[in-house]
Amino acid sequence: MQSRCLEWVERPGVALVTEQRVAGATPRLVRMGEAAETAVEVADQLIFRRPRPIKGFHVWSSFCGSVDVPTDRVPGTAPPDPKRVRRCHGDEKTKRTYAFDRNVTAMDCNRCDEEAIMHAAYSGAHLCSDHFRESVEKRVRRRIRRDDLVPHDATPQNPQIWVIGLSGGKDSVVLTQILYETFAEDPRIELVGLTIHEGIDGYRDKSVDACVELSDELGIRHELVSYEEEFGVRMDDVVEDDPENMAACAYCGVFRRDLLSNYATELDADLLLTGHNLDDEAQTALMNVLEGDVEQIAKHFDASLGPLSAREDQDEFVPRAKPLRDVPEKEVALYAHVNDLPAHITECPHASEAYRGEIQQLLYGLEENHPGTRHSILSGYEELAEIAAERYAGDDGADLQECLECGSTTTRDVCRKCSLLESLT
Numbered sequence: 001m002q003s004r005c006l007e008w009v010e011r012p013g014v015a016l017v018t019e020q021r022v023a024g025a026t027p028r029l030v031r032m033g034e035a036a037e038t039a040v041e042v043a044d045q046l047i048f049r050r051p052r053p054i055k056g057f058h059v060w061s062s063f064c065g066s067v068d069v070p071t072d073r074v075p076g077t078a079p080p081d082p083k084r085v086r087r088c089h090g091d092e093k094t095k096r097t098y099a100f101d102r103n104v105t106a107m108d109c110n111r112c113d114e115e116a117i118m119h120a121a122y123s124g125a126h127l128c129s130d131h132f133r134e135s136v137e138k139r140v141r142r143r144i145r146r147d148d149l150v151p152h153d154a155t156p157q158n159p160q161i162w163v164i165g166l167s168g169g170k171d172s173v174v175l176t177q178i179l180y181e182t183f184a185e186d187p188r189i190e191l192v193g194l195t196i197h198e199g200i201d202g203y204r205d206k207s208v209d210a211c212v213e214l215s216d217e218l219g220i221r222h223e224l225v226s227y228e229e230e231f232g233v234r235m236d237d238v239v240e241d242d243p244e245n246m247a248a249c250a251y252c253g254v255f256r257r258d259l260l261s262n263y264a265t266e267l268d269a270d271l272l273l274t275g276h277n278l279d280d281e282a283q284t285a286l287m288n289v290l291e292g293d294v295e296q297i298a299k300h301f302d303a304s305l306g307p308l309s310a311r312e313d314q315d316e317f318v319p320r321a322k323p324l325r326d327v328p329e330k331e332v333a334l335y336a337h338v339n340d341l342p343a344h345i346t347e348c349p350h351a352s353e354a355y356r357g358e359i360q361q362l363l364y365g366l367e368e369n370h371p372g373t374r375h376s377i378l379s380g381y382e383e384l385a386e387i388a389a390e391r392y393a394g395d396d397g398a399d400l401q402e403c404l405e406c407g408s409t410t411t412r413d414v415c416r417k418c419s420l421l422e423s424l425t
Contacts (some may be wrong), residue, residue: 013265037081092263117333118181121371129338136335139326140178148308149271156187163269163318165260166215166222168207170336171275173214175324179273190221192267196259197226198252199234200350202313207344214342225263227255231421239350241361243423245411248350251420258408258417264318274304276322278327282374283359290359301385310386312393316400316409328374 105124107116114128125340127135144150154160166172176193195211197204208224215222228234232373233255239248264272288297302311304320310318324332336343367372402408403415409417 004056034419063171066112084127118281118330118331120328122328122375123372132331133335133338136174136327136331137181140175140323141376143180143323143326144182144321146307147323149323150188151308152186159188159190160270161190161192161268162271162273163192163194163264163267163387165272165274166195166211167275168195168204168214168342168344169275170333170341170343170345171277171280171329172276173210173330173341174335175273175337176214176218176220176276177339177341179323180220182400184218191218192219193222194260194263194267195222195224196256197224197228198347199227199236199258201236203346203349206346210342210344217342223263223267224324225259227259230259231255231417233404233421233424235350238424241424244420247354252350254416254420257416261317262408269318272318272320274320274322275324275332277324277327277329277332278374279360279363281322281325282363282377283356285377286359288379294388296390297381297385297386301382303412305382305385306389310389312389325378326375 002147073113107119108114109116109128109131110126111131112128114130116126117129118132119126125135126264151160162179164176165171166176183191193211193215195208197208211222234250235248236250244251245388260272274315284300288300302314303317304322308319308321327335333345336345363374363377400409400411401413403410403418404413405418406415408415408417412419414422
């Protein structure tokens with residue numbers, strides 16, 4: 001059975017039509033000529049599998065799922081049924097999108113007679129929208145159980161406060177939605193969304209709107225803090241000044257972690273949850289292994305990877321958890337789309353982590369040629385991290401002390417955040 005996908009390439013004015021088997025056969029790419037750029041509703045690049053050069057173009061292979069653009073605007077293609085068109089909004093800057101012509105017969109769901117909207121190559125499953133949603137939610141809830149996130153002594157009289165790092169992107173929005181659906185009727189768990197505004201014009205304002213919309217819709221508490229209010233800096237200005245000659249992500253990561261940690265403590269949180277997905281964690285695992293830092297792998301286990309009951313006590317910090325880490329990135333994006341969640345799907349204009357980008361491309365290739373690679377990497381890494389944590393258990397390591405400037409816990413006289421802020425003044 002065949003599916004027809006319309007794919008937008010990085011070079012404006014050129015469209016490619018891909019005819020490929022739903023089960024994942026090698027696609028046949030045909031240049032169709034110019035397409036009307038004004039007709040395109042663009043979607044996030046993360047929805048696509050991996051870039052590969054085809055005749056000088058940078059093309060993204062899409063997964064099957066929805067119609068995104070009117071195919072009658074592309075010469076040589078038949079228009080889809082308007083009643084079966086769905087749109088996916090994204091980044092107007094990158095001009096990337098995808099479409100799926102539902103007029104072509106597709107595979108049925110493995111669990112019912114409904115039409116499948118996705119194929120998971122690593123498991124062989126074809127799932128309809130309902131069973132796809134059920135699959136994602138089941139994996140998140142299973143991770144919550146495996147990591148012992150809900151303590152046995154939690155009570156409605158003394159509920160656990162879970163602070164969610166809510167950026168407005170697809171990962172954090174999907175995590176918040178699933179946690180709400182799981183614990184909305186459970187008085188033992190109180191959810192709080194924490195959003196950080198970095199000061200990036202044309203980017204963060206839209207995602208903050210998504211956070212406010214979701215929080216209001218779910219009726220959960222929402223807190224908003226900014227670099228400008230807390231530190232007196234904006235990331236747009238930091239990137240322009242760049243006194244340390246570093247990537248923007250290096251500054252932003254330090255500031256973000258500091259605010260997440262401090263506000264989690266201020267909100268009296270029992271747990272800090274972030275929306276890291278399978279791709280994120282597999283990349284981190286591979287980076288740590290390639291760098292050969294066994295002690296860092298042990299710290300990763302105690303910081304967020306291991307079950308709460310197996311971690312070494314860290315009274316200085318609020319424990320972290322990543323319930324989405326068993327779900328691939330594109331499935332998180334599809335879940336947000338299928339559920340019409342108010343996710344702001346676009347890439348930060350200052351994103352530039354070169355090394356992680358190389359690892360990401362490597363994993364894209366391995367996963368496409370050997371489905372299940374990401375799962376295998378993370379599964380093995382978790383086991384190795386637990387062994388490393390046992391090896392370093394009880395080691396004093398670097399002495400923790402209070403930063404002389406801000407009082408936060410650090411291994412230095414002056415913490416990294418304060419050092420960076422001083423260089424910016």
